[in-house]
Amino acid sequence: MLATIDLRGRTADGADGAGLDYARVVPRAAVDVEAALGVVRPVCDDVAARGEEALREYSERFDRVVPASFRVPQAAIDEAVERLDPELRAAFEVSIARRRTVCAAELGPAGVDVELAPGARVTQRMVPIERVGLYVPGGLAPLASSVIMNVVPAQVAGCASIAVSSPPQREFGGLPHPSILAVCGLLGVEEVYAVGGAQAVAMFAYGVPGLCRPVKMVTGPGNIYVVAAKRLLRGIVSIDSEAGPTEIMVLADETADPTLVAADLVSQSEHDPLAAAVLVTDSPALADRVQAALPDQVAAARHSERITTSMSGRQSAVVLVDDLEQGLAVVNAYATEHLEIQTRDAGALAARVTNAGAIFVGSWSPVSLGDYSAGSTHVLPTGACACHSSGLNVKSFLKAVHVVEYSRDALAEVARHVEVFAEAEDLPSHGRAVSIRFADPS
Structure with a gap:
């Protein structure tokens, strides 16, 4: 074979x-992601221009169902949790608990703090990305597990706003698969959308007035059109990878x-x-x-x-x-x-x-x-990208910010170095921004 x-x-x-x-x-x-770009570009542009009207058209064309509401009602999420088979619920809860435990360990130290000389300090803070959009596939298999793999590290990282989107399913009245909704409910995710494919990525990246605010990062696996949309819109939003x-x-x-x-x-x-x-x-x-x-x-x-x-x-x-x-x-x-x-x-x-x-x-x-x-995470680099990229984890949802705090004496110690460096790069005003601080005010 x-x-x-x-x-x-x-x-x-x-x-x-x-x-x-x-x-x-x-x-x-x-x-061939490049070939798929030609397909998703007009879809993404259309969602940016026409918003919910475009979502309705693409939902009908690609998913063959138009949800009564693209934002999934909380009642539907609650019902999905209530209807869970007890054994399946237990499996979901074990997976959530173990992923959360590993994520807490991944978080590690809150930052670094380095004193380079008396009065010269640089610290690094890890700041969570404020709002993230998490995509969950619903094609050949309804990957409820991907809800856990995306949502839990974002929650542990401290992301203040988390939205999930998954394709509407005809057999479930235009809602995402019940297992996906149930896991969202168990995780306390209330903002869930019945939108699939490239149009979901575009909705997250551009926002849709009256429906969905733009996000800062889009994560999660999907088909080649989801991958192409993530490549196209990278820069407008951050992405995890092109899976x-x-x-x-x-x-x-x-x-x-x-x-x-x-x-x-x-x-x-x-x-x-x-x-x-x-x-x-x-x-x-x-x-x-x-x-x-x-x-x-x-x-x-x-x-x-x-x-x-x-x-x-x-x-x-x-x-x-x-x-x-x-x-x-x-x-x-x-x-x-x-x-x-x-x-x-x-x-x-x-x-x-x-x-x-x-x-x-x-x-x-x-x-x-x-x-x-x-x-562990199952959102992992494919196509040989493991030679330079990591799987989705808590730190994927954090950004590093350096905080620089020098005293007068600490700046004086390196002032001449800054001036010489700036002159060598033909940026003398950079040096003056330092030297002016020590100039005689008279």
Whole structure:
């Protein structure tokens, strides 16, 4: 089912003349955000110009339902909470509690305070972004878990105003999915909108008079049109990332259980036909056993067609390596969203991983745990962005502000340095702004 890429005997670039670029050797799904920009630009411009009238038109066109009210009534949120199955409610509440505990630890020190010389002090305050708009997908799967992953860190960071938007659903009378509304209710989020796609991002960025105030930041995963809208409107608002199709990479040796490895690959392929499922192993025998386990697991899955498309796509493969050292090089080059390590001494290998959105260590830490109840975030960088970006966390919703306070003597100590520096940059008035403070007033 999975294609095989054999890297045995092939070293990475820089090691010899026949080296490979491991970052390119494992292909990813083709996602053309630039092409989608041409589709979302007129939508975003129209929402900015015509507001709620445009939202009605796009809701009818894209979602095939127009909500009675784009702002979800509080009564609908309360009803969604009341109707929750008790077992599902307990699962939601465990996920919320664990995510909140981890977020509180992420918050860390309130700031830094440095005295550079007597009377010369620079402090740093972490200030929460005042108002944020959080997008929750509602397409192939109603991701109630994404409400938790977006809202909880924003709440712990101290964001004063939090709005959530998710596409209206025809089968629920134009409201977002009941599970999404219920989690909003459990979290105390009262500002919820039944708006999806690029138009939701535009609503957040520009605001809609009489409906929704503009936000300062938009976060949350979505389809390519949501991603394109976030790229287009970046600068008007801050964004978390441009999330693409989900990815799982499993680094495994002969000690791994092939049934578990297969199940974990299948679990992430369930998300999207473009999802990437990659096994990196130095054990051809394990690779064969995983391949043998996949057909029965896929056939038994509810979304077998979607999973089959994902696993047979160019973005999914078994990668054979000489040893775990080469495997680690492939892992760090690929910079996957989710990385599982199922090897002996998995913790030691995990400590050497530099590029991954989240790392799941050992056979008892599957990615699906992180999707729901681990306490970690599941809003993670995709498309190799884990080499430079982090998953959504409390600090994503904070901005750093330096506060500079010098006494007269402290400024006098560096005054000449400032004047000389300013003169070298041909900005003499910068220097004068310092020297004038010490000039004889007579």
